[in-house]
């Protein structure tokens with residue numbers, strides 16, 4: 078779970094100072110894990126159909142698109158920034174890949190058919206470009222990421238609207254169809270893609286120089302600048318990474334759902350942010366990582382899926398999700414404070 | 422002009438301690454109506470503390486406090502405010518996110534009968550007040566968007582025109598330009614002639630002598646002298662401020678010190694005609710290999726900005742900067758680092774990652790060199806370990822979170838980061854501030870070592886002792902301009918203060 082190679086050494090030392098301070102400093106890692114175990118246990122007892130192999134597969138599939146998007150968002154939140162345009166960029170990228178694919182004659186969209194690979198590359202270029210606009214707004218003009226990506230959310234939604242004009246497209250390139258809705262040896266490709274991307278994100282954050290810089294910029298931006306890091310370049314990079322991850326999630330999502338249309342990904346904004354934050358990655362930057370995001374994804378996945386297995390008012394579900402999110406936020410902020418006290 | 426009149430404010434035997442530190446020890450102080458009272462003393466002498474007691478910031482103290490002949494005790498700044506006392510604090514205390522007008526009326530915005538703020542009236546009156554003071558800004562701009570000097574002027578204006586009958590100005594001119602200082606003095610004289618009492622604290626002794634009627638000197642929490650301004654001189658005041666011999670625990674640098682005849686190598690960093698709006702004017706100097714260049718000046722003299730320009734964090738409005746003869750325009754701190762310039766800023770918060778282990782704090786400067794893509798933790802730790810041992814950082818555990826080290830050791834880590842790099846030019850801001858004697862000596866030795874290795878070192882400080890203990894050559898910066906260079910000649914604390 079711990080995010081970095083120094084964690085073991087640090088843990089060793091802190092353990093020698095007593096278990097309580099160690100536990101306190103690790104609260105952001107422990108609390109989400111306990112939540113996951115508690116929720117799984119609860120639903121397993123409450124419903125016989127919950128703890129089955131089939132259902133575990135369901136949960137994995139259900140969190141895959143969120144997981145792909147959350148990889149990039151983890152980078153952004155680690156830098157103490159936010160990206161509100163992830164769902165919109167996922168949507169527009171999914172629509173773009175369909176726009177560049179030949180649709181059936183009854184689909185009333187002025188699409189521009191291209192060979193599959195070209196369509197995919199164009200869609201990827203589009204999301205990277207939108208990420209680049211976010212990056213420039215944030216670093217060159219100095220617009221806070223909250224505002225910049227709020228604007229991008231609208232812009233991406235606008236491009237989506239122009240491309241589909243209220244219609245629905247169904248066809249995407251075969252590669253995307255396979256990755257989004259096919260499976261191999263009983264395992265859905267989309268789960269494999271999500272796992273590979275999460276693993277890749279983890280490796281980058283933990284073992285590369287860039288990953289270290291992300292943690293340093295998030296931990297203390299001023300100190301990073303005074304250490305001679307190119308903070309703007311790092312912040313810009315994470316915005317582009319986030320947009321590209323969203324774009325991939327969007328393309329596979331369209332194949333997974335079987336259609337591309339406006340507002341298809343709206344719920345993924347909150348789900349992705351919730352996954353990262355519930356997992357324990359600090360909203361103040363510098364703490365957490367992909368390990369936390371994975372736990373967060375499972376907490377959300379188990380919660381959403383489990384509530385379907387028990388008999389519960391479907392309107393109450395929304396409230397329960399909100400309360401869980403609030404609890405996670407409280408722990409997130411509280412864990413930060415405990416850590417700061419431990420460091421004093 | 423104060424003779425005969427009774428004091429409106431009288432303090433007797435004021436003593437105030439913060440924890441174990443005695444900031445004031447048995448101070449008597451009196452302020453008369455229609456008097457400008459100058460206060461001088463070194464940093465830490467207790468001037469601000471006494472003024473904060475008068476302004477109700479510190480309600481806890483011992484001694485008697487008499488206002489208008491009646492024993493009084495303020496419980497808060499609000500009480501002091503109600504009694505007609507206004508203070509401009511040394512640290513800027515404006516609200517940067519509010520407009521200029523809101524700042525001018527902070528706490529007493531004009532409202533209509535329903536309690537709504539009368540924005541138009543407020544903007545107009547604020548604009549008029551500021552114009553009277555020679556400030557021409559749109560009252561509806563966000564204060565934080567204005568330069569620091571202007572923010573300071575606006576804060577001063579707020580207090581001056583608040584109708585207070587006792588006004589305290591704690592080092593108000595540090596960021597002001599000469600014409601602004603002139604306007605301030607004219608206004609102070611006018612207010613005094615109308616009967617207002619003013620306390621004026623400044624490091625600029627000429628200013629104190631010119632503007633005030635009476636001067637009081639503080640040293641080490643005690644009042645040392647009080648004289649009419651007309652009866653004293655700059656030299657006498659400086660001598661009273663720093664004292665002679667006696668109390669010196671450490672080297673007090675009151676005696677002349679010979680700076681070495683130049684034995685330095687080639688110029689590594691060359692700065693020519695550097696200027697930055699309101700902060701620096703035509704600053705030129707060179708830093709040479711194997712030499713420590715000290716830059717001394719009062720708070721707000723432009724040092725901070727200068728150090729930021731050298732490290733690529735601020736871009737100058739004019740002038741050039743060259744490293745090893747090649748002109749540079751740093752577009753980021755990363756560019757400055759690559760060109761061989763390193764900076765240790767004055768605040769530990771700004772220079773280190775408190776939640777990360779020591780070795781990551783040290784290796785951050787060299788990651789680019791030791792790892793192309795993947796990190797090399799073993800090498801990183803080895804390099805950090807070597808630095809930790811060389812600088813005798815305690816405890817010598819590179820895996821420990823930095824926040825668990827003492828302040829002095831943290832400061833050494835900040836140096837270690839650059840020693841591992843190492844740069845061609847090392848800029849140190851206040852390298853020994855807040856350190857105990859032992860840690861100070863360690864830092865001095867580290868800096869001498871680096872000098873022996875041929876680095877060009879620049880030390881910027883507002884403490885004369887720091888500059889005197891480290892530098893081979895000293896520049897004095899005053900209101901953004903280099904006013905004096907000491908090289909190969911005798912220098913002492915009073916000579917520095919005299920020049921600044």
Ligand SMILES: Nc1ncnc2c1ncn2[C@@H]1O[C@H](COP(=O)(O)OP(=O)(O)O)[C@@H](O)[C@H]1O
Nearest residue numbers: 439442444462463464465466467468469470471
């Ligand atoms: N709030 C505080 N807490 C602890 N120590 C303080 C505080 N304010 C001032 N001091 C200490 O009191 C002494 C006098 O400080 P100050 O009145 O600010 O001096 P001056 O204004 O003359 O430079 C210094 O040693 C300073 O460190």
Ligand SMILES: [Mg+2]
Nearest residue numbers: 465468469511
């Ligand atoms: Mg002071």
